Amino acid sequence: MAEIKNSILAGIFFGVSMGVFFTLMYDSKYGIASGITSGLLFGIAIYLFITSKAVQNQTQIENIEGQKIIYSGGANHFVNKEAVGGKLYLLTDRVQFKSHNFNIQNHSQTILLNDIKEIGFCYTLGIVPNGLFITTSSSIERYVLNNRKIWKDKIEIQKRNISSN
Template sequence: MKMNVSVKAGLSFGALMGLFFALLFGITNGQKEGISALVSGILLSLAGGLLSGVLFGLFMDIFVMIQTKKFEPLRSQMAAEYRVVFESGANHFINKESVGGWLFLTSESLFFKSHQFNIQNHELSIPMNAIKSVAPCKLLAFQTGLKIEKTDGKWEKFVVNDTKEWAAKINELLVKHEQKEYSMRT
């Protein structure tokens, strides 16, 4: 059974925060109270960190479900106007902010629209002929990034689930576009 991505992220976040607070609380308490306080402080901090991580993951699941429903009109509009190849929730990095929204791959472009809970709300459309390359990449410690190199030398980064599938589908369309352009030239 595949574990939910936000629960995985929540557990990872919770474990890291639990470890941080365990060390902080444990060392501080251990210096004052002795080894038993150190051990109990570490265990309580780890348990609290994991619990808060799971709650964070559940909160993120609820947020994603709400955003998926809110993007339904846009998804219907995109499907009516374009041949949508792939889509999912995504974050787009712009000026060091990870802007949340929805990413669409159509046969002609990669299109991102942010949701309302961002500082830098925006839309971004990258035509397929403006994409030079695409590859999954690590963001922080996780393989959740999608790095798009454009023909003008600029880069766009997204956080998506299934980075390998996104990259494969985009690369497949890039090959089709190259073949189409080649056949038009000959």
């Protein structure tokens, strides 16, 4: 469901942007038609991309220890100003990110729950409430994802669970 919502929002944003652009370049009839068409096509393309088997296969983690995956979902990890697309996983003792191969900076990242000092919310472009940050003693990692409140709650619960064992 999140994939559909995100695809629709991306299509609307792209369609409005292209509609304004083409209206300024040509006229309002052409701009409106171009905006609607480009928004629909872009939204469909985004949906097909994020639900493709290639992206799903590329973002699978190797869970060698066979730990339970508590929560997972699509995410972008900010690395040197690039929003690297992939998938974020919460496992029994760690948060793990794995990018898909359609990025410039492909990578995997693991943050042990015991290393987490703080979890909080951040905003994309300073206004969109879809960011989560995780602070460790050595870094601050930022992610854009769906359901950031659920992510924060689940990470904090799991962190408490491993601390009490």
